[in-house]
Amino acid sequence: MAYGHKTEYRLRVRAQVVLHAARGRSNARIARESGLHLDTVRRWLSNDALKPWQYRSWIFITDPDFRPKAERVLDLYARTWQGTPLGEDEYVISADEKTSIQARCRCHPTLAAGQARAMRVNPTYGRGGALAYLAAYDIHAAKVFGRTEPTTGIDPFMNLVAQVMTREPYASAKRRSGSWTTDPPTAGKGLPTGWPRRSRTR
Template identity: 70%
Template sequence: MPVARARQIVLTASERRRLEKLAYSRTAGFALVVRVRIVLDAAHGYSNKIALRRQIHLDTVRTWRGRYADHGFDGLKDRPRSGRPPRFSPLQRAEVTALACQLPAQTGVPLSRWSSSELAAEAVKSGIAEAISASTVHRILSGAALKPWQHRSWIFVRDPGFGLRVARVLDLYQRTWDGQPLADNEYVISSDEKTSIQARCRCHPTLAPGTARMMRVNHEYDRGGSLSYLAAYDVGGARVFGHCAAKTGIVPFMTLVEKVMTSEPYASAKRVFWVVDNGSSHRCKAACDRLAARFPNAVMVHTPVHASWLNQIEIYFSIVQRKVVSPNDFTSLDPVEDRLIAFERRYNETARPFEWKFTQTDLADLLARIERHTQNEHSQQHTGYDHQPAAQPAAA
């Protein structure tokens, strides 16, 4: 009876590189790595004694050597298997999904949001299944891309002049006002307040980073008070003006305005546009009149309600939060103020204008989403059918 000979394996250069990369991979599955090493050994001319070399069964070597010889790399993949029959019918899976799409309060459960274990318990209680595990519920919901244990807040646009106000600010960022380009001696200033910056004196000193150790900040601290940081940002010139105050208000804001408007080139500018939100320090027409009375060349422009994201100074404040305030470790308010002002000088030395990406096209898309949401809401009220809106625009 003839003896079966080992299948011969011949690899191209690209096949060898691919297999060698997988043979030493730390992320590929263990079974695939074993199969790849069998093929590489076979390509080096080894017989089926690879089984002894790799300490695996002889049939395993024959199987994967033969499959690669017949089908190439695809032969190293597992063939489709029927698997265990599903325990839950498509109807039961749909009912679990429908349950996850309801708020717990709608089913009388005293929870704010579902977890996999709570959904499993409720599915059994409501008769969807006699028994079901939390992991099974998780797999069912993963297939439907549902995560009811997570939530994200959003706010609906309620400013009747939202589109017009946003368009005005976007035009200013493009150096346009009322359809006319701004002159060289006209400037756009973005201004706001960063409130309640605390001085937290840690009970133990902060430890610097070390080998295989990140910086350590003690959790316990004594409160050293808080202050507000008011800042104005020249959108075109990438220059920041700021000062600290015990609290926000009309007087601290006008102090900031005074600091900017009495310095050049703003003092002799034709117009200086101040983009502000609807905070109490600069709200409504009274604030506009107060600013114009003090500086006739200043024009206050308000962002819509709940649209502070439109104000470029918020980008600078996020930089301050990351690089100056966090982690918060100050013995008193004086070091907080000193660091804020020192960082302001440091920032102005190398600052460049922000690359603003929200355009008029994006605004049109947002307004279209708001319109679709409004239409869906009216349709829901008219039909009485409870359904999720197609889009939920986040204005802030």
């Protein structure tokens, strides 16, 4: 196949578009500076084989004790603790928290869909301030226990622990031990003696 001057110029322009994208420029800026249509820039980048502008976030391990900590967590996920299988009345709970959730309530009720009418949602809402959401997850039963609190810390975390450990089947477990894994590390401080301790790996 013979390539003319226009084809070579087109390939150079296309390579420049890929280079600009790899340097973090937006599609709109590339189109504006190169004189191309925005759809052309999007199509070229979508069809490019390398896509050097794409990346994945990666956290490098900085904890020297990461391996033994991770092994404990993975063993619990596999229902094993210190080489011994967990009993039927032993449970693994994972907990986490989300801060600064904007609490909003709609000012008008949503109307259900009807015959020849789509559901109607009014976009107006009232602000309820910022709340923290804490959740505990039973790894093997796939159960989630959640609650909202005005803030995070030891007391809100203990409220979550009590919410889980005072209900069945956890309240009547023969051995109330295991692992509560939380992040950040301040959340799990203050657990009573004999209650599960949290660990953090990164």
